[in-house]
Amino acid sequence: MIKLVPTRTLRALHARLSEAETAAEAARASYERIVEWNCALVDSVDRAEEVSARLRAELCEATAGVARLEGELETLRAQSLLDTEDRQALRTLLRATRKQNARADRVFVLLRFGDLHSVHATRDAAEIAAEAEGAPRSGWFTPSTHGETPAPAAGVPWVIRPVPLGGTQ
Incomplete structure (x- = not known):
């Protein structure tokens, strides 16, 4: 279709x-x-x-x-x-x-058998240093409390000596 x-x-x-x-x-x-x-x-x-x-x-x-x-x-x-x-x-x-x-008008010199060990501003500091080095509490000498050193410094094990500073007497 x-x-x-x-x-x-x-x-x-x-x-x-x-x-x-x-x-x-x-x-x-x-x-x-x-x-x-x-x-x-x-x-x-x-x-x-x-x-x-x-x-x-x-x-x-x-x-x-x-x-x-x-x-x-x-x-x-x-x-x-x-x-x-x-x-x-x-x-x-x-x-x-x-x-x-x-x-401060003085320092404290710590001597051991007459030789300089150390220098401190106070006596107490010097005593503490000596005790720290083996010093017995009664084994060292302070001239200011006992007068002058009775024996030569070389014969005393520990000595604390006050030393005036500068222009002070």
């Missing part, structure tokens, strides 16, 4: 076929562009994830560094306060020492 189709209908069908082929070609081109964009987008997402992971690692390192530096800062602040307290204590000790040195 043969069907006769008018030319006008045939032309219309050919025109629609041409339009459909053009639309299909445009759709295929659009599809290829979308696939390219999708590939580019996937690459961009991959790079973004890599950058994000690297930035997260750097953030963790920076956070750890900040925590360490905060600890160091606290230590330095505490040290600064300690230094301030130490300086104040040193100033106080220095003032006390200067006052004692201003009043």
Whole structure:
């Protein structure tokens, strides 16, 4: 069976076929562009994830560094306060020492069998030094408490002798 189709209908069908082929070609081109964009987008997402992971690692390192530096800062602040307290204590000790040195009119020389052993600011300090060297508490002699040395200095194991300083008598 043969069907006769008018030319006008045939032309219309050919025109629609041409339009459909053009639309299909445009759709295929659009599809290829979308696939390219999708590939580019996937690459961009991959790079973004890599950058994000690297930035997260750097953030963790920076956070750890900040925590360490905060600890160091606290230590330095505490040290600064300690230094301030130490300086104040040193100033106080220095003032006390200067006052004692201003009043000191003599030193005490510790002799062992007539030879110079050490020099001390107080008699008590000289006694402590002699006892630290093994002198018995009664094994040494102080002329200021017993008058002059009864025997030559070389014959006495320990002697504490006051010596006037500078221009004092």
